[in-house]
Amino acid sequence: MLRAMRYAVVLALLVAAAVWLAEQPGAVTLVWRGYRLDTSVSILVFAVAVIAAIAALVYRFWRFLRHAPATVTQAWRDRRRRHGYEALTRGMVAVAAGDAEEARRQVRRAEGLLNEPPLTLLLSAQAAQLAGDDRAAAAFFESMTKRPETEFLGLRGLLTQALRRGDTVEALALARRAFRLRPKGEWVATQLFDLEVSAHRWLDARATTEDALTHDHLTKDQARGRHAVLACQMGRDAGRRGDREEALRLAREAYGLDAGLVPAALELARLLVEDGKHRKAAKIIEETWRRSPHPDLVALYWRAREAEAALARVKASERLAAVRPEHRESALAIASAALPAQLWGEARKHLEQAAGADAPARVYRMLAELEEAGHGDLARAREWLMQASLADPDPAWVCRTCGNATADWSAVCGKCGTFDGFAWAAPSHAARLESAPSPRLLAETAAPEKEGAS
Numbered sequence: 001m002l003r004a005m006r007y008a009v010v011l012a013l014l015v016a017a018a019v020w021l022a023e024q025p026g027a028v029t030l031v032w033r034g035y036r037l038d039t040s041v042s043i044l045v046f047a048v049a050v051i052a053a054i055a056a057l058v059y060r061f062w063r064f065l066r067h068a069p070a071t072v073t074q075a076w077r078d079r080r081r082r083h084g085y086e087a088l089t090r091g092m093v094a095v096a097a098g099d100a101e102e103a104r105r106q107v108r109r110a111e112g113l114l115n116e117p118p119l120t121l122l123l124s125a126q127a128a129q130l131a132g133d134d135r136a137a138a139a140f141f142e143s144m145t146k147r148p149e150t151e152f153l154g155l156r157g158l159l160t161q162a163l164r165r166g167d168t169v170e171a172l173a174l175a176r177r178a179f180r181l182r183p184k185g186e187w188v189a190t191q192l193f194d195l196e197v198s199a200h201r202w203l204d205a206r207a208t209t210e211d212a213l214t215h216d217h218l219t220k221d222q223a224r225g226r227h228a229v230l231a232c233q234m235g236r237d238a239g240r241r242g243d244r245e246e247a248l249r250l251a252r253e254a255y256g257l258d259a260g261l262v263p264a265a266l267e268l269a270r271l272l273v274e275d276g277k278h279r280k281a282a283k284i285i286e287e288t289w290r291r292s293p294h295p296d297l298v299a300l301y302w303r304a305r306e307a308e309a310a311l312a313r314v315k316a317s318e319r320l321a322a323v324r325p326e327h328r329e330s331a332l333a334i335a336s337a338a339l340p341a342q343l344w345g346e347a348r349k350h351l352e353q354a355a356g357a358d359a360p361a362r363v364y365r366m367l368a369e370l371e372e373a374g375h376g377d378l379a380r381a382r383e384w385l386m387q388a389s390l391a392d393p394d395p396a397w398v399c400r401t402c403g404n405a406t407a408d409w410s411a412v413c414g415k416c417g418t419f420d421g422f423a424w425a426a427p428s429h430a431a432r433l434e435s436a437p438s439p440r441l442l443a444e445t446a447a448p449e450k451e452g453a454s
């Protein structure tokens with residue numbers, strides 16, 4: 001509306017100007033190269049206006065011609081890009097759907113249309129993996145590692161492949177590279193730690209734990225627990241090598257970090273007893289008994305208390321049991337000293353206290369021994385032995401991941417490689433432990449009869 005009015009006004013002004021010009025008298029004479037042109041001023045003005053309009057049109061046409069190729073090329077490029085991204089999207093959907101053939105087709109299209117190697121490389125690798133062509137996938141991942149923007153993704157792909165093949169040496173090297181690149185990534189930090197512990201590289205695992213704590217992948221308590229287990233394992237290794245000083249230092253460190261870690265307490269107390277530091281050793285065993293009573297601690301406690309005679313051992317056992325009087329292991333500690341001391345009444349009292357639901361076979365074997373040695377009652381002894389065969393198996397170090405049961409603790413399960421996975425429990429109870437947060441936490445917080453007589 002406004003435009004139409006403006007046009008009308010401009011038109012009216014032009015008409016008025018033309019009329020005014022036509023009414024003006026005056027003639028123009030042009031002489032050029034022997035030609036002569038006589039005309040009026042109004043015609044001349046009109047002619048100049050027409051020439052100016054034609055010149056403007058010609059200039060615009062020339063400009064259009066000059067920019068046309070660039071505009072056309074840009075439009076063509078935009079179309080290719082759009083189609084390229086479309087192919088890429090379709091390829092990703094095909095990967096997600098598990099359609100290897102379609103994924104490969106779309107990758108080829110995207111590669112032709114897009115000049116974006118980082119994107120097409122990743123899709124190519126995924127498509128190759130999907131088609132089961134690990135070598136092609138590895139080649140794509142390898143070329144991704146050569147570009148800074150895709151290096152990490154390429155390393156991650158190669159690492160996943162190495163883990164699947166079970167090539168831990170290669171996986172460890174790749175995890176290190178990936179971790180150096182992105183120390184904040186939790187996945188890589190976890191993989192690196194697992195690989196280091198399965199390769200028994202305890203010192204590296206310790207450094208990785210420190211880094212994981214710095215980047216908040218672990219809580220302070222979790223890091224402390226890991227450090228305790230690592231120090232304990234390193235101490236035991238040092239002991240086996242014959243490096244007594246190092247073994248003592250590391251056992252002390254492990255015990256200081258986690259007094260409930262039975263293998264650390266056993267190692268430290270044993271070394272202290274050998275050094276003649278009996279009182280110190282006894283204190284350490286008592287502290288660990290308070291947190292996680294364990295039958296292996298009993299004999300060491302007798303040595304720490306210098307209890308050679310049978311009766312002295314009963315007294316020592318009573319002293320240790322007083323730390324956790326309600327615990328089944330405390331009753332068994334006294335019974336195991338009372339039997340050789342021929343204190344039949346004392347032994348019976350504590351064995352009956354230890355028997356009952358969830359009691360391990362060991363309790364019934366000791367009851368059989370009591371009947372046979374103490375009372376000569378072979379029939380009754382046989383009954384207890386029968387009961388022992390029906391009871392829960394004796395506790396052992398049981399891996400919470402794979403259920404592997406072993407008498408000798410170690411930081412890493414020899415069967416499945418789980419770190420800090422061993423809990424002292426009845427082997428048949430392994431299934432119950434699977435969902436447990438931490439084996440030691442479980443041992444410390446569970447009710448005594450649920451601990452599989454630990």
Ligand SMILES: [Zn+2]
Nearest residue numbers: 399402413416
């Ligand atoms: Zn295991």
